[in-house]
Amino acid sequence: MKRLLLCIPNQSVHYRGMNARPQVSIPLGILSIVAFLRENGWAGDVRVYDARLSASFTTTQEKGGRVTLFGDDEATMGKRIAEIAPDVIGISNMFSAQFPQALRMAEVAKQACPNAVVVMGGPHVSVFPEETLEQPCVDYVVVGEGEERMLALLRCLEAGETPAIPGVLGRPEDRRLLRDHPLVKVNFIKEVDDLPLPAYDMVDVERYFELQANGFSPRTREWGQRAVTMITSRGCPHRCTFCSIHATMGYRWRAHSPDYIRRHIALLRERYAIDFIHFEDDNLTHDSERYDRLLNILLELLPRLPWDTPNGVRGDGWTLERVRRTRESGCQYLAVAIESAVQNVLDKVVRKRLDLAQVDNLMVFTHQEGLRLMAFYVVGLPGERLEDIDATFRYALARYFRFGVWPGMNLAVALPGTELGRIVERDGLRDPSLPYAANQLTTSEFSPADIQKRFRRFQRLKILIFLWRSLTSWRDLRYNASLVWRYRSSIANEFRKAFGM
Ligand code: SF4
Numbered sequence: 001m002k003r004l005l006l007c008i009p010n011q012s013v014h015y016r017g018m019n020a021r022p023q024v025s026i027p028l029g030i031l032s033i034v035a036f037l038r039e040n041g042w043a044g045d046v047r048v049y050d051a052r053l054s055a056s057f058t059t060t061q062e063k064g065g066r067v068t069l070f071g072d073d074e075a076t077m078g079k080r081i082a083e084i085a086p087d088v089i090g091i092s093n094m095f096s097a098q099f100p101q102a103l104r105m106a107e108v109a110k111q112a113c114p115n116a117v118v119v120m121g122g123p124h125v126s127v128f129p130e131e132t133l134e135q136p137c138v139d140y141v142v143v144g145e146g147e148e149r150m151l152a153l154l155r156c157l158e159a160g161e162t163p164a165i166p167g168v169l170g171r172p173e174d175r176r177l178l179r180d181h182p183l184v185k186v187n188f189i190k191e192v193d194d195l196p197l198p199a200y201d202m203v204d205v206e207r208y209f210e211l212q213a214n215g216f217s218p219r220t221r222e223w224g225q226r227a228v229t230m231i232t233s234r235g236c237p238h239r240c241t242f243c244s245i246h247a248t249m250g251y252r253w254r255a256h257s258p259d260y261i262r263r264h265i266a267l268l269r270e271r272y273a274i275d276f277i278h279f280e281d282d283n284l285t286h287d288s289e290r291y292d293r294l295l296n297i298l299l300e301l302l303p304r305l306p307w308d309t310p311n312g313v314r315g316d317g318w319t320l321e322r323v324r325r326t327r328e329s330g331c332q333y334l335a336v337a338i339e340s341a342v343q344n345v346l347d348k349v350v351r352k353r354l355d356l357a358q359v360d361n362l363m364v365f366t367h368q369e370g371l372r373l374m375a376f377y378v379v380g381l382p383g384e385r386l387e388d389i390d391a392t393f394r395y396a397l398a399r400y401f402r403f404g405v406w407p408g409m410n411l412a413v414a415l416p417g418t419e420l421g422r423i424v425e426r427d428g429l430r431d432p433s434l435p436y437a438a439n440q441l442t443t444s445e446f447s448p449a450d451i452q453k454r455f456r457r458f459q460r461l462k463i464l465i466f467l468w469r470s471l472t473s474w475r476d477l478r479y480n481a482s483l484v485w486r487y488r489s490s491i492a493n494e495f496r497k498a499f500g501m
Pocket of ligand 1: 238243244282283352
């Protein structure tokens with residue numbers, strides 16, 4: 001029987017003049033694979049190695065400039081992998097911007113254990129399976145969801161057979177095992193309830209709690225001391241042009257049953273005493289009736305468990321009653337994904353199929369119910385005019401001023417595997433030699449400098465509204481003071497950027 005090591009690479013947090021926040025959370029995808037292997041009787045030895053958990057920083061000088069890494073350095077990673085001596089090494093890569101680190105870890109793994117089989121999975125490699133396979137340190141690429149494919153691959157390797165598994169590439173000719181679709185190359189698990197609960201016992205959950213509560217959470221607002229991410233559904237039928245989930249989760253929305261969610265929450269509460277849930281589904285509120293049933297589960301919990309939706313939910317389908325039950329069930333704030341204040345941009349550029357009038361209803365309802373609302377916007381998409389972008393900035397500030405809807409303004413990122421990425425590449429709107437980052441697009445309407453200038457002005461006005469709201473509302477003052485204290489260093493950074501200090 002083989003020994004399998006599943007790895008999460010260290011993170012690059014400063015490279016070529018760009019900064020990224022170190023982020024650590026329990027690796028749910030990997031823990032779901034482990035649980036699936038166990039449930040299906042795979043009797044090999046499984047280990048998990050998360051190179052981020054040391055939370056150390058290493059700075060090196062490379063050709064492109066200074067690089068700072070978060071987590072174990074290469075020597076430590078190589079030593080850890082060699083000590084475990086696995087037969088198969090799986091490396092997870094969640095974000096395209098971190099793909100070079102995942103690849104570096106694959107090289108380190110191959111050097112440490114030359115006879116081991118190295119497998120890569122995750123969103124980036126699901127979009128570029130063939131290119132990833134060209135790397136000499138990578139033996140197999142798993143596209144899409146990993147549970148069933150990893151089990152099938154391990155069984156083939158143990159039997160000494162050449163794998164021929166849809167969605168698993170080991171040789172260039174395996175491309176025939178992929179679907180002929182530009183974004184979605186594989187099929188997806190139909191019944192997500194057939195998956196066992198993630199194997200939390202495989203990791204040091206306390207260490208994740210500690211790092212998250214001390215500034216390394218991926219969420220911009222981390223209120224819990226023992227917070228977990230939970231995913232109650234996979235996939236999304238919508239086709240927003242910038243969205244990258246379809247290559248890994250598909251267009252078909254598949255939800256866990258109330259019974260499954262109840263068991264999951266009970267496990268986390270009883271075994272790990274969790275005090276907060278971040279629901280990070282791709283589309284948590286796609287089915288309003290199912291969302292109501294989720295609220296029923298949360299309303300049953302005594303004492304209540306605080307929760308939020310940091311990925312954002314749809315802005316349609318809300319009623320006053322639904323918002324009230326959301327608040328009563330423990331929701332601390334809702335994040336809603338609006339994207340643009342211009343209906344035409346929403347329809348033709350973002351292609352979100354969202355009616356702005358319904359979003360306004362949600363703002364009124366949450367204001368009435370005293371439930372905090374945060375809104376995500378994105379500007380700088382090809383097809384937008386400068387006046388559209390200005391309208392979104394104005395809308396975001398006006399809704400913050402009037403209803404207290406905190407504006408989370410994003411500058412467009414053309415990720416690979418998205419319709420936006422395809423348009424940008426086709427029209428040559430971005431320098432392809434740059435690592436993926438926000439605000440790199442130049443169109444006939446705007447340049448990154450135009451967007452940056454407007455964004456700075458927006459940030460300054462946002463800070464002024466923040467101060468005004470704090471001084472005129474006792475409730476906002478208390479909330480904002482705790483926010484400032486908790487996020488003092490990142491707020492100071494934002495302040496410096498906004499005022500050019
Ligand atoms: S952005 Fe949200 S609604 Fe749009 S496709 Fe992605 S998950 Fe679906």
